[in-house]
Amino acid sequence: MEQTKIAKYKFLAEPFHCDYSNHLFMGHLGNHLLNAADFHSTERGFGMNYLMPRHKTWVLSRLVIEMDEMPSSYDDFYVETWVESAMRYFTSRNYAISAADGHMLGYGRSVWAMIDTQSRQPTDIFSIHDGAINNYIDKDYPCPIASPSRIKMGDEAVKVMELKTRYNDVDINGHINSVKYIEHVLDLFPVDWYKSHFLKRFEIAYVAEAHGGDVLTFYQEQTADGAYRIRITKRADDDATETEVARGKAVFIEK
Template identity: 65%
Template sequence: MSELLPKVGKYKFMAEPFHCDFSKKLFMGHLGNAMLNAADFHSNDRGYGMLYLNTIQKTWVLSRLAIEMEEMPEAYDPFFVETWVESAMKFFTSRNFKVTGEGGHVYGYGRSVWAMIDTETRQPADILSIEDGKILNYVETELHDPIKACSRVKMSKDVELVRVIDTNYSDVDINGHINSVKYIEHVLDLFDVDFYKQYRLKRFEIAYVAESHQGDKLCFYREQVGDNEYNIRINKRSSNEQNEVEVVRSSVKFVKD
């Protein structure tokens, strides 16, 4: 058996200026993208990432993601994403993130849940069958992630439809469905620049319920559930039918800037 790598991976990124908003702070979507890249680097290096999985018709799909930030990196700031597997079961694995700056300054944390699917059937695959359960060698139980785990976002039956958008080429990712980060961007676009001049995004949470694809229309329903706290449901409408199917639920919490 080859020597095991460290359980925790640490990857360096930079808040590129054109990945930042009007306040010169990194967009939440680009931070989410850095986290997903860190997860990919970490799993590939340890032998159960997409580079290997794609050779056996398998892939990882993100099921849930929660990000809670005290502040965001500013333009040109280097930052690091640390990531580790907290638990692994047959059909789901939990992965955590810590975002730091140079000198160890902590910006915030993330939590995520992933599933493995068969790329041909699109059905769940057994994570523990991959390389004789190799992922279990990398479960880290001693590190503490202080933020609340992903929760189930509840919404009323009658909520306001606030936007309907088309999906196009640039929405589609390597797995052939609408990109996880694109949903984050679309949710945050429900609030305008003037709102972000007054409020800072404190916590973002998203659960992926079903896949959508290029050509689907995405319908956004929003409900205010507290002070500067909103729940969002995204349904898809296929091009040839009017029935809606839920694909995403999200929760966003803002604080006064």
């Protein structure tokens, strides 16, 4: 059956994936977006199940999610996803998140790279099925949120948390799971903060891979407009040398 450029998938906000306020955790929403991306690419012949036996995989490079509201527990919701553009080593994929009644909840944008799982280096996306991804690019479907920004850290950033990564942090690609970074960043803010603030926009850029056993250090600073920027570094447990692995930005609005 011929596949469309845009696909729409149904998800459920499971109650144990929701926070104290009865709304879906941002991390679990991120997982649903990544699942939608995998479903979409698999159905069109360039998904993980095709790539992995060929020593290739997709890795997330950038992600931004901007929400007007989050699904509540037991709510059905939908994620539409499509490829907006593709270059040799990177592709841009967008998302539209809607409620069961059709009203929009929010949007997402992401950038993915295809890498060789043995060399861990970028590999040619267009080598898969003679550039089949080009058949599914839609540049015109609306995604009315800003693209991921360049997150610049200043001199005011302070160390706020350090943790050693463990089993549950490591994903199918053998490195720290993309969504685990999001969860760890959002844990920098106490529960009481979320009682009075709504996470309007979250973005993260992945710079390097971290692996199980690495120690992650989180640095945070507040910007003039009230947003928070976060820098994450890694180091071996027995080494003081830090290497940057990701940068994030969280934009809250008062409830």
